[in-house]
Amino acid sequence: MTPTTTPPTTAPVAEVPARRRRFSRRVREASLGYALVLPSLLVFGTFIFYPFFKNFYLGLYRNPPFPNLPRKWVGFEQYSDILTSSDFYNSVKVTVLFALYTVPVGIALGLFLAMLAHQRLRGIAIYRTIFSSSIATSVAVASVIFGTLMNPRVGLLPWLGLDPQPPILQNPTWALVAVSVTTVWQNLGLSFILMSSGLQSIPDDLLEAAEVDGAGPWSRFRSVTLPLLSPTIFFAVVVGTIFAFQSFGQIDLLTEGGPLDRTNVLTYAIFTELRERNDPGAAAVLAIALFGITLLLTVIQMRVLERRVFYAR
Amino acid sequence: MGRVAIQGVTKRFGDVTAVDHLTLEVADQEFLVLLGPSGCGKSTALRMIAGLDEPTEGVIEIGARVVNDVEAKDRDVAMVFQSYALYPHMSVRRNIEFPLRSRRVDRDERQQLVEEAAGMLGLDTLLDRKPAQLSGGQRQRVALARAIVRRPQVFLMDEPLSNLDAKLRVQTRAELVELHRRVTTTVIYVTHDQVEAMTMGDRIAILNDGLLQQVGPPQDVYERPTNLFVARFIGNPPMNTVTGKVVRADGGRHAVAVPGGEIAVKPEIGKALDRLALAEVVAGIRPEHLELGADGPIEATVSVVESLGHERHVFCRLTDGQPVIVRQQAAEAAPAEQTPARLTFDDANLHLFDPTTERRVEA
Numbered sequence: 302m303t304p305t306t307t308p309p310t311t312a313p314v315a316e317v318p319a320r321r322r323r324f325s326r327r328v329r330e331a332s333l334g335y336a337l338v339l340p341s342l343l344v345f346g347t348f349i350f351y352p353f354f355k356n357f358y359l360g361l362y363r364n365p366p367f368p369n370l371p372r373k374w375v376g377f378e379q380y381s382d383i384l385t386s387s388d389f390y391n392s393v394k395v396t397v398l399f400a401l402y403t404v405p406v407g408i409a410l411g412l413f414l415a416m417l418a419h420q421r422l423r424g425i426a427i428y429r430t431i432f433s434s435s436i437a438t439s440v441a442v443a444s445v446i447f448g449t450l451m452n453p454r455v456g457l458l459p460w461l462g463l464d465p466q467p468p469i470l471q472n473p474t475w476a477l478v479a480v481s482v483t484t485v486w487q488n489l490g491l492s493f494i495l496m497s498s499g500l501q502s503i504p505d506d507l508l509e510a511a512e513v514d515g516a517g518p519w520s521r522f523r524s525v526t527l528p529l530l531s532p533t534i535f536f537a538v539v540v541g542t543i544f545a546f547q548s549f550g551q552i553d554l555l556t557e558g559g560p561l562d563r564t565n566v567l568t569y570a571i572f573t574e575l576r577e578r579n580d581p582g583a584a585a586v587l588a589i590a591l592f593g594i595t596l597l598l599t600v601i602q603m604r605v606l607e608r609r610v611f612y613a614r
Numbered sequence: 615m616g617r618v619a620i621q622g623v624t625k626r627f628g629d630v631t632a633v634d635h636l637t638l639e640v641a642d643q644e645f646l647v648l649l650g651p652s653g654c655g656k657s658t659a660l661r662m663i664a665g666l667d668e669p670t671e672g673v674i675e676i677g678a679r680v681v682n683d684v685e686a687k688d689r690d691v692a693m694v695f696q697s698y699a700l701y702p703h704m705s706v707r708r709n710i711e712f713p714l715r716s717r718r719v720d721r722d723e724r725q726q727l728v729e730e731a732a733g734m735l736g737l738d739t740l741l742d743r744k745p746a747q748l749s750g751g752q753r754q755r756v757a758l759a760r761a762i763v764r765r766p767q768v769f770l771m772d773e774p775l776s777n778l779d780a781k782l783r784v785q786t787r788a789e790l791v792e793l794h795r796r797v798t799t800t801v802i803y804v805t806h807d808q809v810e811a812m813t814m815g816d817r818i819a820i821l822n823d824g825l826l827q828q829v830g831p832p833q834d835v836y837e838r839p840t841n842l843f844v845a846r847f848i849g850n851p852p853m854n855t856v857t858g859k860v861v862r863a864d865g866g867r868h869a870v871a872v873p874g875g876e877i878a879v880k881p882e883i884g885k886a887l888d889r890l891a892l893a894e895v896v897a898g899i900r901p902e903h904l905e906l907g908a909d910g911p912i913e914a915t916v917s918v919v920e921s922l923g924h925e926r927h928v929f930c931r932l933t934d935g936q937p938v939i940v941r942q943q944a945a946e947a948a949p950a951e952q953t954p955a956r957l958t959f960d961d962a963n964l965h966l967f968d969p970t971t972e973r974r975v976e977a
Contacts, residue, residue: 509666510699512686513770514760515716524712528703611703 353592359585368579383586388562388570392587393594395477396566400545402481403488408537410485411492412530416522418493419500429497436490440550443487448555451479473563476556480564483551488544492537499533500526531610539602546595567591616642616677616767616800618663623672625658625824632658634824635672640768645794645801647815649808651847655824656804660770663802665689677767687716692761693770696777698753700745706732706756707741713764731763734796751782758790762797771803775810787813808848812836820844842972845898845965851927854938855898857969860887870897870966873934875912880961882977887966890975896967901927901941903963906949910958914938916949930955 324332362372363379383389414432418425435443449456453468465472469479503526511521527534549568552558558565558573565573567587575584618640625633633655640646648656661667663674665686674681681689692713700709710731714724732738735755745753754774761769774790775783791814794801805811811818812832820827820835820843828840839845845853858872868884869876877897879887887895906916906928914930917937921944928940928949938957942948949955966975 504697504699506695506697506699507701509664509686510693510695511701511712511716512666513664513689513691513693514713515687515764516712517687517716520716525701528701 356585356588359581360589362582364580364582372582379582380586380589383583384590388565389587389590391562392565392567392570393590395562395564396546396568396594398477399481399484399548399564399566400542402478403484403545403548404538404541406481407485407488407492407541408496408534411489411537412496412534414489414493415496415500416526418497432493433490433497435487436494438487438490440487440548441554443483444551444554447479447483447486447551467560470556471560473561476560477564480551480555483555484545484548487551488541492541495533495537496530499530502533503529528611532612535602535606535610538606539599542598542602543595546591546598567594617675618768618800618802619673619675620659620663621673621675623659623662623669623674625655625662625667626670631824633662633669633821636821636824636826638819638826638829640800640802643798643800645791645803645814645816647811647818648802648804648821649811649815649818649847650806650821652806654821656806656821657772659821660693660772660802660804663768664691664693664770690766691768691770692764692766694757694761694772694774696773698745698757698774698777700753700756700760702745705742705744706737706748709745709756710737710741710759710763713760717764719764727763728759731759734762734793735759750778751786754778754786758793762793762799765797766799768800768802771801773805774803775805776807790814808850812848820847822847838974839898839965840974842896842898842967845967845974849900851901851939851941853898853900853965854904855896855967856932856936856938857894857896860892860895870895872897872912873932873936874914875910875957877911877964878961879964879966880977883964883966883975886975886977890968892968892975894969895975896969896972898965898967899959899963901939903959904938904940905958906930906940906942906955907958908956910956912957914955914957916951916953916955919948919951921948930957 360379361374361376363375364372418429418432438446448470450458451469452458453464458464469475507525507529508521511525516524546566547568548566549572552564552566552569553572556564558569568591571584571587571591574580574587620636620638623633623636624631636655636659638646648659650656658667662669663676665681665684669682676689676691701712704712707728710728711724714727719727728741729738732741735758737752737755737759740748740752740756745756748756754777757774761771775786778786787810803810803814815832817830818832818835819829822843828835828844835844836848839848839853842855846855856872858870858877861869861871861876863869863876863878867881868879868887870879912932914932916928917931918929920927920929924944926942926944926946926948928942930938930940932938940957967973968975
């Protein structure tokens with residue numbers, strides 16, 4: 302480097318007069334933050350928080366059996382009445398059974414199909430499309446398909462020469478199972494896609510290493526695939542349970558809560574209170590109960606199941 | 615017996631032939647390196663030995679039995695993957711133990727074998743960690759421990775050092791050779807790194823485009839490359855190769871006319887040139903066998919001098935502009951850049967190749 306002949310000149314520092322601000326920097330940043338959150342807060346407030354609290358409030362009033370009479374403040378009396386009733390107990394039982402019938406079976410079937418489709422075979426893409434196709438059907442479509450399949454007069458059963466008495470959907474023992482089968486089928490596409498994406502995230506190397514290490518197919522599945530799939534399965538269990546607790550369409554279309562309330566899940570009970578008995582108070586109490594149960598279950602799942610989940614870093 | 619015999623093995627993926635009629639025998643306790651550029655089929659060959667890929671044609675024997683129809687899990691081989699393929703949800707202990715559990719080794723023996731393997735690789739203090747908590751070098755050692763723990767007939771290693779940094783790679787190279795001496799098991803080691811191949815292998819097998827080019831001890835391969843591909847692939851900096859016309863010099867001796875001079879050829883090689891009726895030939899000479907001097911048969915210009923501390927690479931150009939590299943020891947006098955120079959060498963170090971078949975011209 303050759304030395305420069307002119308010494309470097311320092312630029313004159315302009316004297317910026319410190320402007321007096323009314324608020325400190327922290328307050329200004331915080332207000333900007335709140336301003337940015339405000340739009341979503343408004344949307345959530347209007348459609349989630351307000352109805353939620355309003356619901357709670359509605360439960361404190363008892364509605365008269367006839368319209369146009371004033372409702373009556375009863376405080377928590379209505380809560381305790383409903384939450385201790387045998388109808389409520391039955392609905393909770395049915396809902397839990399419904400979740401137990403649909404969630405594990407749905408995940409297991411989805412995983413099974415995903416394992417089948419997770420092969421490098423010519424034309425396997427066709428099967429992937431078929432296996433995931435039920436995701437494109439709505440609850441209504443699934444219900445109509447299975448309603449027809451299980452109809453004693455048209456469809457599969459007469460063709461097979463079967464005429465079960467009472468018909469499946471009116472059979473107190475089998476109605477819930479029938480609704481569950483419909484639900485499993487309808488959710489299978491989603492379950493398949495979830496499990497497939499989980500399988501794809503497992504490096505081939507690991508399974509090949511296990512193979513060379515002497516592990517047979519079952520051992521590879523149990524020792525490598527399943528643990529590495531556990532985050533996906535956990536997610537599917539939590540979301541699947543929430544879905545199951547909120548299922549309504551298939552019940553409404555297939556059994557309307559019957560026979561003998563054997564398919565009267567909580568959502569359907571809420572619907573009945575509100576639309577058929579015109580009792581928003583009772584419906585509100587049931588809705589709050591459904592919220593509470595779902596929340597509780599999710600927390601339990603997070604606490605208990607998640608301990609067994611391996612998250613790769 | 616950890617002998618591996620590969621006979622006429624071919625692997626095709628659709629129209630692509632990854633391995634083409636490979637025949638190779640690996641002796642018990644030998645360290646054989648499969649060397650070649652990426653995509654040459656070396657990994658596919660290894661995977662076929664492991665049982666992860668099925669050969670399209672040919673026979674693979676491990677020990678005394680043909681294993682074509684034997685599943686990977688029953689072949690009694692262990693493999694170290696490039697990615698190490700450690701089970702991320704298992705502790706180091708469980709990782710090393712896995713092959714033993716798969717084979718239903720009882721608990722006490724398992725524990726003893728795991729500790730032995732871990733001790734051999736310096737993993738004693740890391741047994742309860744998960745792979746994510748280990749450094750690259752430690753993971754690599756876990757992968758090795760998992761491979762040696764059940765004393766398989768053959769170790770297969772697929773570029774096990776390529777994910778390590780340069781310094782660790784040099785160190786691990788030596789450790790692997792030591793490990794091989796201790797466990798005395800056959801090793802088949804795949805790499806694209808010729809330095810690894812030269813330093814580790816009892817023998818090297820060089821593959822290109824799925825075809826086996828040459829098999830032999832490293833020094834033999836280095837000194838007598840069987841074709842131009844091997845000549846150029848082995849050695850760093852690579853062998854200088856120049857195409858020239860075969861001419862008769864004074865006294866009837868054969869010579870190769872290259873830009874800037876003539877290279878005299880030994881009489882017995884001359885006869886071979888006559889026998890093959892070659893008009894042109896590729897002359898090859900390794901950089902360390904070339905010398906710069908005031909006199910020498912070939913005229914050149916020094917273009918760039920690179921100093922590596924212990925040695926120097928002198929980049930020269932022949933009269934037609936072709937590059938030639940000369941390797942000098944640091945103690946020798948460094949030439950000035952952009953000055954003329956003459957190149958000389960001992961004709962014992964000259965390699966000649968047929969330009970069409972690319973095969974070595976032998977006396």
